[in-house]
Amino acid sequence: MNFGYTPEQEALRREVNAFIAEHVTPEVLHDKEAQDDQMHGSGVADPFGPNMRELYGKLQARGWLGIAYPKEYGGQGGDRISQYIVEEAFMRVGLNISLSGSGAPAIMAAGTEEQKRYYIPRLISREITFALGFTEPHAGADLANIRCRATRDGDHFVINGQKIYTTSGHLSSHIYLMARTDPSLPKREGLSIFIFPMDTPGITVRPLWSIQNNPRAPLGTTYGEARTNETFFDNVRVHESTLLGGENKGWKVAADGLNLDRVGAFRYVMSIRRDEDMVNWVKTTELEGYADNPAIRDKVAELWIEAQVCRLMTMRSMSIVQRGRDFTYEGSAEKVWAPEHGVRTTEAITQMLGPYGQLLRGSPHAVEEGVFAHNVLGAFQSGVNHGGVTIMRDQVARRGLGLPAMRRPKAAAN
Ligand SMILES: Cc1cc2nc3c(=O)[nH]c(=O)nc-3n(C[C@H](O)[C@H](O)[C@H](O)COP(=O)(O)OP(=O)(O)OC[C@H]3O[C@@H](n4cnc5c(N)ncnc54)[C@H](O)[C@@H]3O)c2cc1C
Numbered sequence: 001m002n003f004g005y006t007p008e009q010e011a012l013r014r015e016v017n018a019f020i021a022e023h024v025t026p027e028v029l030h031d032k033e034a035q036d037d038q039m040h041g042s043g044v045a046d047p048f049g050p051n052m053r054e055l056y057g058k059l060q061a062r063g064w065l066g067i068a069y070p071k072e073y074g075g076q077g078g079d080r081i082s083q084y085i086v087e088e089a090f091m092r093v094g095l096n097i098s099l100s101g102s103g104a105p106a107i108m109a110a111g112t113e114e115q116k117r118y119y120i121p122r123l124i125s126r127e128i129t130f131a132l133g134f135t136e137p138h139a140g141a142d143l144a145n146i147r148c149r150a151t152r153d154g155d156h157f158v159i160n161g162q163k164i165y166t167t168s169g170h171l172s173s174h175i176y177l178m179a180r181t182d183p184s185l186p187k188r189e190g191l192s193i194f195i196f197p198m199d200t201p202g203i204t205v206r207p208l209w210s211i212q213n214n215p216r217a218p219l220g221t222t223y224g225e226a227r228t229n230e231t232f233f234d235n236v237r238v239h240e241s242t243l244l245g246g247e248n249k250g251w252k253v254a255a256d257g258l259n260l261d262r263v264g265a266f267r268y269v270m271s272i273r274r275d276e277d278m279v280n281w282v283k284t285t286e287l288e289g290y291a292d293n294p295a296i297r298d299k300v301a302e303l304w305i306e307a308q309v310c311r312l313m314t315m316r317s318m319s320i321v322q323r324g325r326d327f328t329y330e331g332s333a334e335k336v337w338a339p340e341h342g343v344r345t346t347e348a349i350t351q352m353l354g355p356y357g358q359l360l361r362g363s364p365h366a367v368e369e370g371v372f373a374h375n376v377l378g379a380f381q382s383g384v385n386h387g388g389v390t391i392m393r394d395q396v397a398r399r400g401l402g403l404p405a406m407r408r409p410k411a412a413a414n
Contacts, residue, residue, distance in 0.1 A: 003319075110244055148160070178250050310337060
């Protein structure tokens with residue numbers, strides 16, 4: 001494998017960085033902060049401010065959104081590495097412009113021609129954004145136990161039930177929902193995915209507040225939402241054309257889609273930004289006993305090496321997707337390594353900083369406005385959401401290593 005960039009990709013990288021230096025202005029970053037404020041519950045349903053919208057317009061005009069998506073669906077028909085180059089550069093300044101987690105990979109993999117033509121261009125331009133409606137109060141890691149019910153009524157379905165942790169549900173235009181369409185089938189076989197607008201009558205969204213952004217984390221904090229939601233479906237009526245991948249085919253659509261959603265710069269850059277924060281702090285602090293402390297030097301070097309493993313895992317995933325090979329467990333493996341590396345890094349820096357490193361934003365004694373303490377909270381959170389690490393390990397064991405599915409241990413004989 002050669003993970004070096006071609007001369008064209010290298011030129012793109014330079015062009016993108018020059019663009020960011022010119023166009024990612026304090027006004028754009030202010031919009032980003034205002035977006036985070038909306039997460040804090042002002043209730044304004046536009047996740048973009050005017051400067052951010054203008055920036056997206058410029059990115060679209062340059063063909064930098066959805067580079068790897070086919071031209072007929074609003075993309076550029078380009079290569080995945082070029083898309084990664086653009087995503088990585090923006091992630092480094094705290095702007096996630098990637099389509100990872102957007103639902104686009106799942107629609108490309110399982111959607112009808114009509115769904116691809118409708119959704120992909122609008123997801124690329126961010127006219128449409130999805131909230132993910134999988135988890136329920138009694139079904140998270142054990143997702144196959146979901147109870148939210150979609151009952152057929154002619155060529156429509158009527159949906160009733162509750163979802164929890166529907167992050168961005170209050171900001172998204174659409175929902176990507178898993179519901180039970182046939183309770184008589186084995187648990188995983190009676191599920192379907194539906195994609196439809198959030199303003200469909202019968203949907204209620206209520207806030208659930210997270211710990212990482214309370215008080216609000218400073219700009220530059222990696223990961224973590226201020227707010228997620230509970231979403232209720234009360235006789236929500238949707239047409240059968242909102243099914244993604246067919247009736248009772250939801251388990252495979254969801255598993256493949258989530259795995260593909262994990263390919264991209266997002267997770268690796270999150271990890272490496274934490275490492276960079278730590279290395280920069282150790283290098284620049286005026287406090288004595290840091291940069292020349294052998295134990296600290298050893299630790300930052302060890303964590304830096306781990307971050308490079310994250311990068312290689314990401315590049316491998318992209319290489320597989322780009323060559324159209326089977327992508328089975330690699331996203332899950334990355335989803336174990338990157339969050340756990342994040343926990344190790346954020347804990348290491350707070351151990352180095354001592355008690356002051358645990359103070360959150362707002363305390364006069366917080367280090368760097370509390371960024372390190374907020375990062376610790378986010379690191380633990382990222383090991384749970386989008387598939388917890390224990391479940392990801394099980395997927396690596398089964399899909400990657402061919403081990404049989406876990407059986408409940410037999411009760412011990414008396
Ligand atoms: C901030 C945040 C945002 C989220 N956003 C969304 C979203 O937008 N949409 C959505 O649908 N969901 C979302 N989630 C939900 C997330 O996917 C679930 O929290 C996750 O799947 C775990 O489910 P649970 O919380 O019910 O925990 P549980 O299922 O109760 O699991 C608790 C712990 O036990 C472990 N565990 C459970 N079963 C097993 C097992 N059989 N073997 C080994 N270990 C096991 C889990 O890995 C976990 O560590 C979000 C969660 C968080 C924290």
